[in-house]
Amino acid sequence: MGAFSFFRNIYHVDTLDTRFTVSSSTPYKAAIEERNDAAVASKERAARWNSRPLSSSKPRWNTLEFYLYYTILGLAVPCMFWIAYDASKSTNPNYKNYERYLSPGWIPGRKIDITDTQYRTLRSNIPYLGALVVLHPLLRRLYSSVVYRVNSGGKASRPTLEEADQRLNQRASFDFGFAIIYLLALHGVSAFKVLTILYLNYQVATTLPRKSVPVATWVFNIGILFANDLCNGFKFKDIASVLGGGLSGGLINESNSGLVNWGRWLDSYGGLMSRWEILFNITVLRLISFNLDYYWSLDRRSYSPIEKKQLDPSSLSERDRISIPAQSKDFSFRNYVAYAIYAPLYLTGPIITFNDYISQLRYKPASVEISRTIRYALRFALAFLAMEVILHYDYVQAIGKFSPRWTEYWPSQLFLLSYFNLHLIWLKLLLPWRFFRLWSLVDGIDPPENIIRCVSDNPSTLAFWRSWHRSFYRWSLRYIYVPLGGSSFDSVRDAARSIFTYVLVFTFVALWHDIKLHLLIWGWLIVFFMLPEMAAGSLFPKRDWETRPTMFRMLCSFGVVGNIFMMMMANLVGFAFGVDGLWAIVAGIFEHFSGLVFLTFACTVMFVGAQIMFEIRESEKRRGVITKC
Template sequence: MSLLQYAGRLFSVDTLDARLMTFSKTPPSRIDPGRTSLDKIPYNVLRKGGAGSEDIAKGASPPQWRSPEFMYHGLVFLAAVPLMFKTVYDVSKPSDPEYHKFAPLLSPGWIPGRMVDNSDPQYSNFRDNVPYLFIVMTLHLLLRRLFDTWYSSVDQASKSELKRAPNGGSAPLGSENTRAERRLNQRVTFDVGFSILFLIALHGFSAPKVLVILYINYAIATRLKKDYVPAATWIFNIGILFANELGKGYPYSDIASAISPWSHSRNLQERDPTINWGSVLDSYGGLIPRWEILFNVTVLRLISFNFDYYWSLSRTGGSPIEKKQLDPANLSERDRVDIPNKPQDYSFRTYLAYTLYSPLYLAGPILTFNDYISQQRYTPQSIDWNRTLLYGVRFLICLLTMEVMIHFIYVIAISKAQPAWEVYTPLQLSMLGYFSLHHIWLKLLLPWRFFRLWSLLDGIDPPENVVRCMSDNYSVFGFWRGWHRSYNRWIVRYIYIPLGGSGGPSTRGKWGQVRAVFNLLVSFTFVAMWHDIQLRLLVWGWLISLFVLPETVATLLFPKKKWENRKEAYRVICGVGAVGNILMMMSANLVGFAVGLDGLKGLVQGIVGSYSGLLFLGVACATLFTGVQVMFEIREQELRRGIKLKC
C-alpha cells in the first residue's frame, strides 16, 4: 500500500465509523468496503454502468476539481489558510502588546522554545491524565483477557460435568443462543466487577452516592406503575442535574452538619476530632473528587435504560427477531436499538454493567441499553482490527495536532485574560474567535475518540461522535447531526420523536409546523441544561433553535426538485445561504462555549464598528463562499462513491 493509499484509508469515512458506509437498517460487515478505490474509476464509466456503478448514488454531478471555478477556489485557499494561521500566531507572540496580560496563563511546553497554552481546565484535565488513561485502558483489556480465559476454563469444566450427568446430553450446550447467553453473562460479570473498582478509584467515598442515584432510578423503572415511569424518569433525572449542581456533589461535611448541627462547634471538634467525620470522608475523594461534573453522561444512560425497559413492556407476542427472521448475530444498528431485549436482561446487574461501563463511563459516546446488551451477546460485525488500528492512528494524529496548536496559538489564554478587544484588527478578532472554536472542537473530539477507541478494543462499537471537521459544516441541521452525533441520536430517540418530531399526522398544517419548532426548542433547552446550568448555555440552545428557522424557510422557498435543470444557479444560492448559516453557528457557539455574550459583543463591535471592519466582513464572506463550494464538492465526491451522509 502506497503512502497516498494509506492516507486515503486513514481518513476515509469507513475508518471513522463503519455505520457511515451503510444505512441504519443494513446489517454491518466485517469486510472493509474499500470504496476509496472507486475514485480511480472515471466518472463517465461509472455513470454508464461500468465497474462499481452499483455504488454510485443517483443525482451525483460530474467532478469539478479541475474546472476553472475550482482552480480559483484553490487559489483562494492557498492565500487564505496560511494568512489565517499567521494572523493568530502573530497575536500569540511575546512581541504583541497584549502578551503581558495572558503570559501568566502559559506554562513551559515540550516543543523547544515554546510555551504551551494549557489554561483550559477541561482539556488540561484530560491532557495531564492521558498517560494514566492509556495505562488504565491497557490494564482493563489485559484483565478482560485473563478473566475470559479463566471463565472459559470454568465453563468447559461445567460442561464436562453436565455431559457426565445422566441427562447431560439433553441441553443444546453448543447452540448459537446458548453461546450468546454465556458470552453475555461472562462480559456482564466482568463489567460489573471492574466498573465498581473503577468507580471507587475515580471517586473514592463518593462512589456510594453514585450507586444510590443509580438504584433510585432503577426502582423508578421497575417498581412504579408503568404509566408513571416516563414522567417520573424525567422529573428525577432533570432534578438530579439541578441537585448535583446546587449541592456541589453533596459533601459529607454538609451531610454531617445537617444530621448533627452541633458537630461544627469548634470546642467539640478540638476535644474529639472524629466528630467531623464528614470532612474525613471528603478527604478521600479518589482521582476525580468532583464526580458530579462528569455525571451528566451517566444521566443519559439512566434515561435510556428506563425508557428501553418501559417500551419493552408494550411488546406482545413472540420475539421480533424470530418474526422478522433476522440473524441475531448480525443485526443492523436500527434493529439493535429498537428491538427490545429479553425480560431477564433488564436486571439490576445488567443495568449496573451498562451505566458504569468503564470505557464509556466518563465521556461517552452514548450507547443505548438495547444496543449495549445486543453487542454483549454478539461481537459486532463492524469491528475489524485493521479498521480499529487506523482509528487509533487517526486519534494520535488529532492529539498531535492539538499539541502543536496550543504550543503556537494561545487563543484560550488570550480570551481568559479579557483583553481590550479594540486593540485588535477585524482580521485578528475574527481569527481569535475562529480558532477558539477549533480548540473547543479538538478538546471535545479527543476524549470522545479515546474512549471510543478503548471501547472498540474491548469489543463494543459505539457511534462516532464527530463525523466532520468543524470547518466542514455549512448547515445547522447537518452540524447538529454530525457534532456529538451519539448525543444527537439519543435526543432524537428519547425526546424529539416522543414529542412528535417533525413529521407525521401530529405536525401537519400551520400548527403542526409550530409544534415541530416547539419540539426543537424543548430539545435544545434540554441540551443546554444538560451541558451546564448556566444562562449563556440556555441562550446558546435558544439561538441554535432560532437559527434553524432561516434554513427551514430557505428550504421551503427553494426546493431542490425545482432547480434540477439549473443546478449551477442552485449551488450559488445555497452557497450564499450557507455563508449566513456559518456566521450564525459561529456566533451561537462563541456565546455558549467560548467568550459569552459580552465577549461576542466585543468581537462584533470590533469587526463592524468601522468601514475597514465592514470591508473585511465582505471579504470574509466571499472567502467563506469559496469554502462552502469546496464543502459541496466534497459531499458530491462522497455521493459518487455511494456515501450519503446527512451532515
Template sequence: MTALAFLRELYSLDTLDTRFTTPSSAPLKSVDERPHKPIGRDVKTVSGDVSPSRWRTPEFYFYALVFLFCVPQMYWAVVEVSQPDSPNYSKYEHLLSPGWLFGRKVDNSDGQYANFRDNIPYLAVLVIIHPLLRRLYERVTLQLHESPAANGNAKVQSVTAEANLRLQSRVSFDFYSALVYIAVLNGFSTFKILLILYINFKIGTLLSRNLISAATWIFNIAILFANELTEGYRFSALGEAISPIIPAAASWGRFLDSHAGLNPRWEVLFKITMLRMISFNFDRYWSLDRSRAGSPIEKKQLDPAALSERDRVAMPAPASTYTSFRTYVAYILYPPLYLAGPIVTFNDYISQSMYRAPSITARRTTLYGIRFLLTLFCMEFLLHTIYVVAISKSSPDWSTYTPFQLSMLAYFNLNIIWLKLMIPWRFFRLWALLDGIDPPENMIRCMSDNYSAFGFWRSWHRSFNRWTVRYLYVPLGGGPGGGTGKIRGIFNMLLVFSFVALWHDINLRLLMWGWLVVLFVLPEVLASMAFPRSKWTARPEAYRVLCGIGAVVNILMMMAANLVGFAVGLDGLMGLLHGIIGSWHGAVFMFGACFALFVGVQVMFEHREEEKRNGIRLKC
C-alpha cells in the same frame, strides 16, 4: 499500498465509523480485514440527483488558489498575536505552561481539556491493562464452563447459549471492574452514585408502565439540578446538618470528603451517566409492548449475530437483562464510556455483549488509533503555536487587534473547542473498540466543514444527538413537514435545545446558546420552504449559488451562537463584533471574509456530492 492510498483509507469515513458507510438497516454479516468499500451500497448506481464532478473545472482551480492564499494567512494571523512581543502578551502569560515543542510555552489554560491532557499517561496504561484483563477473565471463565467436557460429558451448545455465556462473562467483568473504577475515581462518593442508580433502577422496574416515562424524567431532571445546587451532596454539609444530634458527624463528613478519589467533583461528569439511566428505563419501558408481540428476531428470521445497527438499538434485549441490577450497573458504569461517552443505548450494549460487532476488526481499530494519535499531535501543535484560549480568558483590549486578527481569534477558538471535545471522545471510543464494544463516533465532520445548522447539530456530539432524537425529540412528536408540523417541530427543537443547554451546565449563558441555535435554525427552515430544490431543477447552478449565499449567513450565525455558549460569552462576542465591523476597514474585511466563506461552502457542497457519487449519503 502507496502512501496516498494509505492516507485515503486512514481518513475514510469507513475507518472513522462503519455507520457512515453502511445503511442503518443493513445487516452486518461479515467485515474482512482489507480496505473497505461501503457495505450495502451499490457505488456504480448513482442517483440522478448527483451532479458530475467539478473538481477539475476552472471554477475549482480558482477555489484551490483561494485556499492556498487564505489558509496560511489565517493561521499566521493568530501566530503573530501569540508572540511574546504582542500587545496583550503580559496579560495572559501567567496562563501559559512549560511546553515541549519548538521551545515554546503551551496554552493549557482550558481546565476541561487540561484535566484530560495531564492524565493521558495514566489513561494510556489503563487502556492497555483493562482489555488484557478482560481477555484473561474470559479465558478463565470459558475454561471453567468447558470443564465438564473433560469428564466425557457430551456438550452441544447453540449459538444462543454461546451468546448468553459471552453476555454473562462480559457483564460480570464489567460490573466488578466498574465498581473498582468508580471507587478509585470517586472514593466515598461512589455510595452516592450507587444510591442514585438504585433509585432510578427501581423506577424503571417496579413502577407500572404508565408511570415509568414521567417518573424517569422527573427524577433525572431533579437529580441534574440537585447535583449542581448541592455540589454533589458534600458529606461535610450533611455532617454539619446533623451535628446537633451526632456531634462527631461534622468531623466524619470532612474525613469522607477528603477521600473523594481522583475526581472529587463526580457530579460534573455524572451528566453522561444520567443519559444512560434514561436509556435503560425507556428501553425497558418500550420492551413491555414489544415483548407481547413475540421475538422480532424470530418473526423476521434475523441472524442475531449480524443485526443491523438500527435493529441493535431498537430491538428489546432479553427480558432477564432488564431485571438484573448487576447488568444495569455494568451498562451504566461501563469503564471505557463512563467519563465522557460516546453514548450507547442499553439495547445496543446488550446486543454487542452477546455478539461481537462485525465492524470491529484489528485493521480498522489500528487505523482509528493512528488517526487519534495524529489528531492529538495536531492539538499539541496548535496549543504550542497559538494561544487563543489564554487570550480569550485574559479579557484583552480587543482594540489592539485588527479585524482580521479578531476574526481569526474567534475562528481558531472554535477549532480548539472542537478538538478539545473530539480528542477525549475518540480516546474513550478507541478504548471501547479495543474492549470489543463499537459505540457511535461523536464527530463526523471537521468543524470547518459545516454550513447547515441542522447538519452541524447532527455531526457534533453525534451520539448525544441520536440520544435526544430517540428519547426526547421523537417522544415529543418530532417535526413532521408542512404547515403546523414545521411550527411544532421548531417548538420541540426549542424544548430539546433548552434541555441540552441545561444538561451541559445550569447557567444563563448556555441557555442563551440553546435558544440562539433554535433562532438561527429558523432562517434555514424558512429558506428551505421558500426555495425548494424541486423548483430549481432547470437552474441547478443558480440554485447552488443561492444555497452558497444562505450557507455563509448560516455559518456566521453558528459561529456567533457557539462563541456565546462555549467561548467568550455574549459580552465577549459583542466586543469581537465591534472590533471587526466597527470601522470602514472592518466592513471591507467582512465582505472579503464572506467571499472566502462562499468559496469554502462551494468546496463543502462538492465534497458531499463526491460522497454521493460513492454511494454515501449523510444528513450533514
C-alpha cells in the same frame, strides 16, 4: 499498500465509523461479504441507501471554477494562520497580561497554551489512560479464561444461543466488577452516592406502575441534574451538617461537631476525581436510556421480534440492535450497572443505548476489526499532534480567558481569534471522545462516532447538530424528539408545534451541558438560527431549481455564509466568551472601516469554502457514502 494509500485509508470515512458506509438497516456481516466480492460495482453497494439517490452531477474538482477556488484558499488559509499567530506573538501589547499562564512547550522556542482545564487534564493523564486501554482488555481475557475457563477469542462460526448467553454473562459480570473498582478509584467514597442514584433510578423503572415510568424517569433524572449542581455533589460535610442540625433542633457549630468532622474526613477520600458530579451528566443519559428501553420492552413481552422477522441474532443491523428490546432477563441490576458504568464510555461517552449494549455483549459486532481499530488509533494520534502544534503557536484560549482589551486587536485578529477558538473547542472535545471510543473498540464494543466533520466543514445548522456530538443527537432523537412527535412544516400549526419541539429538545440539551444562563441562551440561539434555514428550504425547494443547478448551488452558498456566522455566534456564547465577550468582539470588528473590508474578504472565503463543502458531499455520494450532514 503504499504509504499514500495507507494515509488515505486513515482518513477514509469507513475508518471513522462504518455507520457512514453501511445503512443502519443493513447487517454489517452482509456488508463485509459484499465488500469482499470484487465483482460488485460501487453503484450496487450504494443502492442499499434506497432512501437517497446517488449524485448525478459530474465532478467539479478539475474545472476552471474550482481552480479559482483553490487559488483563493491557497492565499487565504496561510494568511488566516499568520493573523492568529501574529496576535499571539510576544510583541503584542496584551501578551504580558497572560504570559504567566503559558507553560513550557516541547517545540523549541515556543510556549504552549494549556489553560483549558479539560484538555490539560486529558493531556496530563494520557500515559495512564493508555495503560488502561491495554490492561482492561487483558484483564477481561484473564477473567474469562480463569472464571469461565473458555477462550475469549470467540469462534468463527455462528455461536449458539447458549454460547451467546454465556458470552453476555462473561462480559457483563466483568463489566459490573470492573465498574465498582473503577468507581472507587475515580470517586472514592463518593462512589456510593453514584450507586445510590443508580439504585433509585432502577427502582423507578422496575417498581412504579408502568404508565408512570416515563414521566417519573424524566422528573427524577432532571432533578438529579439540578440537585448535583445546587448541592455541589452532596458533600458528606454538608450532609452531616444538615443531619446534625436536624437532630439538635437547629444549626450546629461545624468546627466543633464530631459528625461534621467525620463528614469532612470522608470527603477527603474523594478518589482521583472527587468532583464526581461534573461528568455524571453523561451517566444520566444512560439511566434514561435503560428506563425507557425497559418501558418499551414491556409492549413486546408476548412475542420475539427476532423470531417474528426471522432475523439472525448474531448479525443484526444497527437499527435492529437499538429498536429490538433486550430479553426480560437482561434487564437485571447487574447488567444495568455494567452498562451505566461501562469503563471505556463512563466519563465522556460516546453514548450507546441499553438495547445496543446488550446486543453487543451477546454477539461481537462484525464492525470491530483490528485493522480498522489501528487506523482509528493513528487518526487519533494525528489529531492530538495537530492540537499540540496549534497550542504552541496560537494562544487564543489564554487570550480569551483573562479579560483581554479587545480594542487593542485589529478586526482581522478579532475574527480569526474567534474562529480558531471554535476550532480548539472542537479539537478539545474530539480528542477525549475519540480516545474513549478507541478504548471501547479495543474492548470489543462499537459505539457511534461523536464528531464526523471538521468544524469548518458544516454548511448547515441542522447538519452541524447531526455531526457534532452525534451520539447525543441520536440519543435525543430516540428519547425526546420522536416521542414528542418529530417535526413537520406542512401547515402553520405544524410548524409552530415543531419549533416548540426543537425548543424543548435544545432546552434539555443546554441544561444537560450545565445549568448556566449562557448555555441556555446558546440552546435557544441554535433553534433561532435553524429557522432561516428551514424557511429557505421551504421558499426555495431544490425541485424547483432542477433546471438551474448552478444557480441553486450559488444561492445555497450565500445562505451557508450566513449560517456559519450564526453558528460561530451561538457557540462563542455557549462555550467561549459569553454574551458580553461576543458583543465586545463584534463591536471591535465594526469599529473601523478596515473591519468591514476584512468582513467582505471573510465572506468571500466562506463562500468558496461552501462550494468545497458541497463538492465534498457530492463526491461522497458518488462513492455511495451518505452521511446526511
